[in-house]
Amino acid sequence: MENNKKLRVAAYVRVSEETKETQHSLQAQEEFYRRQIHEKVEWELAEIYKDNGISGTDIKRREGFVRLISDCKAGKIDLILVKSVSRFARNTLDLLRIVRYLKQLGVSVRFEEQNIDSLTEEGELMLTLIASVAQAESESISENIKWAIHKAFQNGIGNTRRRTLGYHWVDGKLTVIPEEAEVVKRIFTNFLAGGSHTKTAEELTGEGITSINGKPISVSAIGNILRNITYTGNTLLQKTFIQDPISKKKVMNTGELPQYFVQDTHEAIIDMDTFEQVQEKLARNKEMGRFPYNHTGKKYPFTMKVICGCCGRHYTRQLWNTSEKGKKRPTWVCTGKKAEKYRRCDSKNIPEAKLMEASAKVLGISEFDEDIFFDKVESITVQGTHELLFCLKDGAEVTQHWEHTAQKASWTPERKARHAANRTASPAKTKGASCMTGRIRCELCGMNYNKQTRKVARAGMVTFWKCRGIGNGGSCASEQITHDHLNSILAEALGVAQMTDEIFTGQIDHIGMCEPGKLIIYKKNDGTIPGSYELLPMEKRQKPYRPRNRKGNVRSQGDT
Structure with a gap:
């Protein structure tokens, strides 16, 4: 620092309670430091920072203190004057962390009562000892206050005057x-x-x-x-x-x-x-769960009966839209799917019709009967992808297999033909659509492939084609394929250097995606070209997330 450059000095003052007496004390501290700094020829006043009626243990609420540290970071202050360690912070860890941070910035903190300068070698050791005493004093005061509050509670006296509606x-x-x-x-x-x-x-x-x-x-x-x-x-x-x-x-x-x-x-x-x-x-x-009853107040047949084998929560009933206008499909969904913001259960959703069908098979009856079900079935545990474990009231256990066919069944031959004709007559005009949109079809479930773009580690944004029968309750076993990989396969099969939109629309009617690694190219002249390929690592289906087991011990509220 040059000799003719003055030291920029700030002072920090604080009182923990806001009363007339403490207000006078705050003003006295402020006036004292203002006078002290002006008396030093080599000093110039940066600012007096103050906090009124705020505890020293809570740094975030101390606006003056936060602004002081911010100005130090901006290079506006060289020296900070403070009355004592307890005025600066009552938390030992916070005190040392802040003092060390200011030391890195080249800012010294001088504690008047203890005669400590944070930039000196012995300063940090003394600060540690004194701050520990200050923190212990704060904790002791807190314990005394708690003791007084507890004694008041025992006498039926509260410690708040909180406003309550009514x-x-x-x-x-x-x-x-x-x-x-x-x-x-x-x-x-x-x-x-x-x-x-x-x-x-x-x-x-x-x-x-x-x-x-x-x-x-x-x-x-x-x-x-x-x-x-x-x-x-x-x-x-x-x-x-x-x-x-x-x-x-x-x-x-x-x-x-x-x-x-x-x-x-x-x-x-x-x-x-x-x-x-x-x-x-x-x-x-x-x-x-959220929707345990219907509008009449009566339980549904499977309420509190269906248990998720993955997370242990119960299934609840929801009404899902179908392809038929105005028609809803009752579906049972694990409540764990919405239990946590980022860690959701990945168990299967089960249409109510499938539960009834499986229950009828286990009970040996031609169609589902609610009374027989209640009399004989204790619970149903959803295991894996397509297994239901029925626990009967006589102690027996029966495993029943089920298949999710709602999406596949909704695509009747008539609907497929109508949809294909519409797509051929009116190609997709949505943003991101290409000449392949509506022309890549799954040979396993009969549904189209959708175009998706997502970020892949070490590859950036990648465009995929993925069967609509994967996920959302579907059970299609097909794999996705990247747009670039599919183009290279088609170019090799047709004997061209590069696949273009003109070549695709001129020669190819559609592509049939078979089991993973195999496809069929359907040409417009009624010919077909079978093909096989190796799946890229990013095209392979990822293992589903399995949430951790829920804690078994649930705290129960004791009687008052």
Whole structure:
């Protein structure tokens, strides 16, 4: 640093509570550092950074501190003055990490009370010892506060005055707001009558009814209201707790700490019997899945009967569109397919007709009978791709094979002929379509190949042709083929140097893809050219993802 260049000095001040006294202290600290920096001829004031009413353990919420570090990174500061280590950070790891980072930037931190300069050799050792003491002090204060809160809980005294829909606080007690209480009663009534969370939320929003924050009542808010025992006139204390004094993360109390149930603390909006009915229905719906009942409230024949052998969850009934306009196909789907955002179960979807057909075969009856099924079948476990394990109530187990033929059956000869004629008369005009679109057909399942483009490791974007019978419940055993590979096969078979659109449309009627590695070229002069080829590594079908086993131990909520 040149001799005539002044040292750019910043100061950081903080108080953890926002009161008149601490505000005065903050102003005093600020004035002290401003005067100190101006008295030094070789120093110039960069800025005084401050945080008011924020704990030293929570760095992310300290806007002044975050801005200070950002300005250091931008090269605007050479020296930071701070009263003590505890003002800078109460977390030892955070303190050392930040000081070391500033040291790499060439920024010194000077702690006034401890007389420590972070750029000196002994500075980091002293910081480690003092910061450990500061963190221990913070943890001790936290434990003392927790002890006081727990003693208050034991005496039936809560530690919050949180606003709840239907109530407001008057003289330290929850008091009913009649208009909002009617909304709460309506939510409970709708749920017991079979209304979904979504439908109730839409109704309330349509009528202009909002939450306590003036926003539309969300689906998740409906669920929280239905689970809130406060509406019964009782209070459950310590439903959440702070995980540790460093992160200050609030988590749900699922048995880690005791909960305190205090009866008759305020006026009830919902009676206890209604509340318990709602909890039973919520638990039942969670176990059965999203759509366990039909519109009459009656169970479907296979509700709670079909179990996924892959993830252990139950199957639920869904209505899927078919090729026939206005007609739906009942299909049973594992709830694990939507259980997690990125790790979904890859089990087979089963049409209800196939379940009925397999059940009739196992029970030795000509057609499915719901009463006989309920009397004799305990459960059905979906194993592998096409196996169903029937566990009967007499203890016997029977394995029944089934085939998914819905897609193949929907392509009748008449439909195939009609579709082919339409595609020939009106070639696809969609974006990405080529002369091969609609002219590559699977010899195994009768469906067309679709053109797809996706990114492949070490190859970039690659265009594939893939049978529509692969995936989406289909069971076609054909393999995909890259566009470039197919062009090279066709060029070799026709004896041309390079395949072009003109050659393809002029000589080839369509291509039939057989078992993996084999195809047939159907020429326009009614001739055929059989061909064989080696599959490229990227053309081979990948093994399906198998999710990890679910944890067997499920925490149950204890009685209060």
